[in-house]
Amino acid sequence: MSYAESRSEDGPQKPAPLADRAALVRCGERVRARLAADPAAYRLPTDRAEIFAFGEFLDPAECDRMIALVDATARPSMVYDLPRQSETRTSYSGDVDPADPFVRMIERRIDDLLGLESSWGEAIQGQRYHPGQEFKAHCDWFSTLAEYWPQEARRGGQRGWTAMAYLNAVEEGGVTEFTRLGLSITPQRGALLVWNNATPDGAPNWDTMHAAHPVVRGVKYVITKWYRTRRWG
Numbered sequence: 001m002s003y004a005e006s007r008s009e010d011g012p013q014k015p016a017p018l019a020d021r022a023a024l025v026r027c028g029e030r031v032r033a034r035l036a037a038d039p040a041a042y043r044l045p046t047d048r049a050e051i052f053a054f055g056e057f058l059d060p061a062e063c064d065r066m067i068a069l070v071d072a073t074a075r076p077s078m079v080y081d082l083p084r085q086s087e088t089r090t091s092y093s094g095d096v097d098p099a100d101p102f103v104r105m106i107e108r109r110i111d112d113l114l115g116l117e118s119s120w121g122e123a124i125q126g127q128r129y130h131p132g133q134e135f136k137a138h139c140d141w142f143s144t145l146a147e148y149w150p151q152e153a154r155r156g157g158q159r160g161w162t163a164m165a166y167l168n169a170v171e172e173g174g175v176t177e178f179t180r181l182g183l184s185i186t187p188q189r190g191a192l193l194v195w196n197n198a199t200p201d202g203a204p205n206w207d208t209m210h211a212a213h214p215v216v217r218g219v220k221y222v223i224t225k226w227y228r229t230r231r232w233g
């Protein structure tokens, strides 16, 4: 199972010990070089975080196939911060079958795009949001002060890059906003967003804080894959 860290408020920051710093620097360098050479990568206009978009990363048939897999697995989402679970992330989610050859093909495509080791990637997680459902502002990296951290440290360490694909266009709502950067992304069928959760010097980047705004009309489907600093699981 994979979980996203919950941070529902853009509030005071507790200083947490840094983890996997050298490895996060290396992951940053690796992906940065790879994307710089990729003409399909569009860098979002900010210097405070490395966020890239790719249009038509998945074709419509692939989106439909993935939507069916999300529907087959979706259950209420969980975050580590259990008491706030229902307030923070109200979508349905679940790992799509990692043994499915189609899922493996999409995973390889993402691994390849980023140039990261496939073994560092968590299983792809699917999410489905109905009207009113959202994922409030949070960062994807783990807090090293949290109760869950020792376990995550053993199973792959800190999260470096996030890759997230939109499987459909939403009738209304469901926008992803990087809340500290004033950047909003409207779900576009087949588009992929990738970002570095760390700064170039290997610290968690608070400016990657983001929220999935509530869906107003229609349904929203996304898949997310997080990359650790070493073998996951």
Ligand SMILES: O=C(O)CCC(=O)C(=O)O
Binding pocket: 004, 127, 135, 140, 164, 174, 175, 176, 210, 211, 212, 213, 222, 224
């Ligand atoms: O659905 C979105 O737009 C964002 C999802 C997200 O932040 C996550 O899965 O960590």
Ligand SMILES: [Fe+2]
Binding pocket: 004, 138, 139, 140, 210
């Ligand atoms: Fe997230």
